[in-house]
Amino acid sequence: MMDRPNPIATAVQSMVEHLRQSPEQEAQATFQANTQLVHGLRTEATIRQFSFIVDEPQTLGGTDQGPNPVELVLAALGTCQEIVYAAYAAALNIPLRAVRIRVRGTLDLRGLFNVAPVQAGLNEVTYHVDIDSPAEPTVIRQLVELVDQHCPVLDTLRRPVATTRAVYLNGDDLTS
């Protein structure tokens, strides 16, 4: 592993150098998604060159042609964790044979359906990380802590995020 440079480690090191030498402003990364209601509860999300369907199961009024938005949030947590595991392991030269994650989240449907004054969103999220590696348990424990300190989606879930809305009706600004 030490002989040939790991391309992820190289990319991470190059990004770290870039961030260290650049003004703070350059570290601000903006991401974007465009979505549209297609038919019924079925929607389509477009992210750069990627498009996919997001829908609801029939029990919730949809046609079940894609995952639902809450499931997407859980998938975002699992994949973000794995990507940060891969990046930090590469940078620290820790061998990983596999990382698999199962994420579960619970919400109270009475919030969504306005049946009781409870929060509409996820109440708790549990994530079960399965790592396959020849590294020592103490090394993996340190890796786990590093990942959880630096995983963007985990941090996004744990903290309140400021949100700003603009609404247009038939092209006219409804916000004001």
Place this chain on the structure above:
Amino acid sequence: MMDRPNPIATAVQSMVEHLRQSPEQEAQATFQANTQLVHGLRTEATIRQFSFIVDEPQTLGGTDQGPNPVELVLAALGTCQEIVYAAYAAALNIPLRAVRIRVRGTLDLRGLFNVAPVQAGLNEVTYHVDIDSPAEPTVIRQLVELVDQHCPVLDTLRRPVATTRAVYLNGDDLTS
């Protein structure tokens, strides 16, 4: 619209009746996603019968074969908003011709890359909602407030969510 029953309105009404008559416990819905690291920073998410690739752009060390996890969170917000718009509009018999949403989020890459002690996740999220409807602006304004009070992903972002982790190394519990 009043003559033939709207299937979404019927589904919403039926769920509302069900939730009103059931014990609180039955309103708790659990969602799940399974993810695995495939190669490099490329991952695969599986949600029930749906699978998709989640990756990073090349600038962040990936091979850009799918959206990244933070982009998925933004798509989850846009699609969740649209589904809640469709459901509440159907239940309240408010005609909607189209709903399109653009979601943007910003994060400081120095958090992810451990270059500065800043938060790794999204700092702010802005969402721009474009509604096409013959309904009066006052009606749409009420709809917008209802949607934002009951949108699960918006609520999830705005609030801190409790997270619980379990980690296994080669099948052995590392948590304890």
